[in-house]
Amino acid sequence: MIQVLDATLREGEQTPGVYFDNHIKLAIANLLDQIGVDIIESGHPIVTAEIYDAVKTIANKGFNSTIGAHSRSVKKDVEAALECGVDFLGIFYCVSDERLNGVFKKDLNQAIEQISDVIQFAKKEKPNLIIRYTPEDTVRSSFENVVKAATGAVKAGADVISIADTTGFMVPGTKNNFYDYVINLRAALKENGCEPKIAVHCHNDKGLALANALDGYRAGADIIDATVLGIGERAGIVDLAELLVVLTTNFGVEKFDLAKLPELYKLVSKHSGIPVSQNYPIIGENAFTHCAGVHTHAAAKNPMHYESLNPELVNRERKFSLDHMSGIASIKFALKILDITDLLPEEELQILEEVKKIGQRGRTVELSEIPLIVDSIKHSKHFYKKTK
Numbered sequence: 001m002i003q004v005l006d007a008t009l010r011e012g013e014q015t016p017g018v019y020f021d022n023h024i025k026l027a028i029a030n031l032l033d034q035i036g037v038d039i040i041e042s043g044h045p046i047v048t049a050e051i052y053d054a055v056k057t058i059a060n061k062g063f064n065s066t067i068g069a070h071s072r073s074v075k076k077d078v079e080a081a082l083e084c085g086v087d088f089l090g091i092f093y094c095v096s097d098e099r100l101n102g103v104f105k106k107d108l109n110q111a112i113e114q115i116s117d118v119i120q121f122a123k124k125e126k127p128n129l130i131i132r133y134t135p136e137d138t139v140r141s142s143f144e145n146v147v148k149a150a151t152g153a154v155k156a157g158a159d160v161i162s163i164a165d166t167t168g169f170m171v172p173g174t175k176n177n178f179y180d181y182v183i184n185l186r187a188a189l190k191e192n193g194c195e196p197k198i199a200v201h202c203h204n205d206k207g208l209a210l211a212n213a214l215d216g217y218r219a220g221a222d223i224i225d226a227t228v229l230g231i232g233e234r235a236g237i238v239d240l241a242e243l244l245v246v247l248t249t250n251f252g253v254e255k256f257d258l259a260k261l262p263e264l265y266k267l268v269s270k271h272s273g274i275p276v277s278q279n280y281p282i283i284g285e286n287a288f289t290h291c292a293g294v295h296t297h298a299a300a301k302n303p304m305h306y307e308s309l310n311p312e313l314v315n316r317e318r319k320f321s322l323d324h325m326s327g328i329a330s331i332k333f334a335l336k337i338l339d340i341t342d343l344l345p346e347e348e349l350q351i352l353e354e355v356k357k358i359g360q361r362g363r364t365v366e367l368s369e370i371p372l373i374v375d376s377i378k379h380s381k382h383f384y385k386k387t388k
């Protein structure tokens, strides 16, 4: 069964200007746990004392989700993570010859030795620790180097190899696609006697993070990384709500409680300062609002005419709003919902006229506003008759 790793507290904090206070981190972890996310990446404990405390608190809270920490390929990072009590450790190290020679003054074999040492050390300290090794910028690095480093990591005790599209480079259907990458990496590792789980970490620089992740899933990836609101470095990564909804409704994965998503998004949006745009899928204000006249008419009869997703699944409601696109059917439908039954046909037309005028000024009319319009129309008519 596919596993989802949420990295809001780690990758998410790499968004410029985003930092969650520890009590907010705990509240986010709590909701992720209730939703049923498999792994929560809670932070990189060596970075600051506050992050160390947050990781330790979350790891000791008794959540069902597996709690993970991030770590460079150095022992002191691993020690800090183990002190915090995490059950999952994500270790990363680059494998590109250019970076190894230029930045670390090492060759690939020396790098693999360091990665293996650190993994062996971590496994010795905590034998049931799940270890993920990520060759940084995997998909743009030499495939041969990736296979060598991943093989070394798995032989040293790594359980998961993560394919990181660190720069959002991959595009489904082209020669650089996740489907082929997952298949090829798995085959090459198997040839070396290694059968780790495969994770996919997809950045959204071209808006293709979810498409790439699903491409990898189709090829048999075991773990998909995501964050709330898709936050992360630059354009971020896969959006958690989109991923969970697609896995649930299109792939028959029935282990997530999607009803908690709006509450989680509200919390993360408030404390990251990143607003949810009106048209954001699943969570945005307009995600389940029908507006155009023909849509309203058809959706009122059978919502599936214009919806591929039932709003109740994510604890939301279908809404109808009225504007310059509305027709008389929309008005009749709104009046029916509001239980306003005493209007003459010409009064209904007057309401439509008013709604269209407001719509042309660039605003939509919510249902709650309709009784006010009715009142105003009735009153002006009465007044007109009296003065006449």
Ligand SMILES: [Zn+2]
Pocket: 011, 166, 201, 203, 232, 233, 237
């Ligand atoms: Zn990332």
